[in-house]
Amino acid sequence: MGAKQRLVVIGGDAAGMSAASQARRMKSEDELDITAFERGRFSSFSACGIPYWVGGDVPERDQLIARTPEEHRRRGIDLRMRTEVTEIDLDRQCVRTRDLEEPGAEERWHGFDHLVIATGARPVRPPLPGMDAPGVHGIQTLDDGQALLDTLQKEEIRNAVVIGAGYIGVEMAEALRHRGAEVTVLERDDQPMSTLDPDMGALVHEAMNGMGIRTVARAAATEVLTGPDGRVRAVATEGGGEYRADVVVLGLGVRPETSLAKDAGLPLGESGGLLTDLAMRVRGHENVWAGGDCVEVLDLVSGRTRHIALGTHANKHGQVIGRNVGGGVATFPGVVGTAVSKVCDLEIARTGLLEKQAREVGLQYVTAKIESTSRAGYYPGAALMTVKMLAEKRTGRLLGVQIVGREGAGKRVDVAAVALTAGMTVEQMTALDLGYAPPFSPVWDPVLVAARKATSAVAAAG
Template identity: 65%
Template structure:
């Protein structure tokens, strides 16, 4: 009988193990899942909404508990950390985090689903009480437990997805919120001209946003708890500091074992999620989730894009292949959505600087439209930016900022990018229309029409 060892029991690891088990019974394949924490298969993306009070508690964020996995024939070992991989002996060295006891587990198949690690900038005071990350359910519980009536001021460091979502959570908790971001505008996954729209709307919602923030340190009170965040220009009082400074792929185990890493630091795999390379020791070694790189289907380059959607799909692909089926994960177009209060944000494909780095000559178009017929009650404005390759008209990227269903319109653009459609192709899409849902010309079509005119000649 063969043994599959999965390192990491969250989205990618849980999906891998579940898919492999569906295809191979316990008398054919032993499956051991090693998880260093106390939970499996939970939604880290939901933590800001739990913190903000929109989700009742951590149980709502757990898709499949350790007990459920065990009932399906998986040997789930919680609070067990993998500390080394011996590819020659085909063993994983693990340690019980409670007792410190260490032992080795042999494997025929090995899946690295080690996820990503929050970036903690090396600034003085970052480990002080009152400074929180939001990567795990334990992080969310610690932050909620840290709230108190006298703690009324929050500073969020970082203006990316986690940063703006945590700013919303703190706002819903009734705290005065300041976001400090080192970039020219928040949401660096957008072009600056779209990021400024997010900045303006966050300020209108009562969230202070400071850009170009050069953080020097975190000051503490006499009791050691956080008191303020200090930048090169000012000091921002804080009772609570939340880190939204991004993540990096957790690849220490892979690196130490000599597995191939890409330019962005993630593990490089083939389309079936097998670890890349022709080294015979890599046979039966797979990787999935936030620890791997993915191919951007628009730019043709590999990137680290840590999202739960990718992790679940990659885990499913790895598990299917280990189970004897055939599946591939061809890549992504870089689609993501978020919101802060009622402001919705969506993006897919390339930003202007991505297009330049990939060598594209391009044109852009920015339009304002409404999400419903202008005369229909509740119609609100959204801004759509579209980027297309010059001459060919191939769609390269789309960004949307607005309200009233703005964010999910990005899915239309994501499909168009995946199909390598031109802007002119997009103008002819047969999208649904009724006044409660869209104007006659959907905002995506309006933007496509405008950019198609710029790449192909006179405006249409």
């Protein structure tokens, strides 16, 4: 038997602990030491579930925890909580750590044979006046969610402002509405949900206003205003707007947390995410791996790398890394950019490219947009949905799909995600043998109706 190897993991959530767990399945404790460092108080938790916990749909915080530190330790992983990695020394193959529970304690060095960087992402927090005032909350970790809940329970919250109307913004708007607050969402762009084309974002805008969530477009925040007690009292916007707020939640998206990697000289992409090969090995470094929200991934539609922060990707990255560290062979081929969300009963989904993204990579395309229903029109509960489809002008290759509607709308995007991954044309999609019965779909599923219209658009474009 060869010398025992040492695996060090930075980050105790989805990617990091999936990597550690998979490596442990493949290598015994006699063959591989695994040490993981997590600066927070929780491991292996669902950040995607935080809005539903804050809103009361998920009653208990611990329901969002997939595996506790104790469970990881029982499986042979030395997981050290509240321990921050402060430096990576690639030449010496070691990391320096600091115990956050003992501020005066001496920092320590830990050697590795394999290093996994799974440092996640951080909420965008613009450097505006008042942004650090009590009552302003970013949402990324369970600690963040608990801090917001503490504010909601301790303070008299009548008015809430959400800055940013992306996925986390609209989900937190719903959560705050469930908590009884009057909610205003401020979005600097023309429409909410910049992850959709503006015409589809307009549907979300209209629906949110109809739900009692005030949504203000072209309203870039400039300052968080505070009262005599120092707490937030309002948010000011360009043009002199002012919106009352007892609490402010940031929904401006996230950025890769790669400061450690940058300081170590590791390669970063345009978004600041780490660049890896298909095995999730950091480019140019044989024994350094990275996964989760701190990396950029290959977009299979555009052929470029993108930063997409999703727990589904993070868990897959970790599985690939763990298998490779454990002596197996695995790859992560890329993504097509699929995401779903909801605000109240409105479902929002997209996969592939938006019009803006297609133009940026030089693709010529046609669009098709249709309205249909989730079930046969005569069947009780049939709900409207709008489907928009992009196809390459010359070849008819599917480029992207967006869906906005009520029950039954969101998960239909999965059909399009499979078609994108397979490189199908919209004409090929029209022949897909999808399930049909009146309680589930019209005779022609809405995605297929959009594909038929896109096929006609491709033919008309010559």
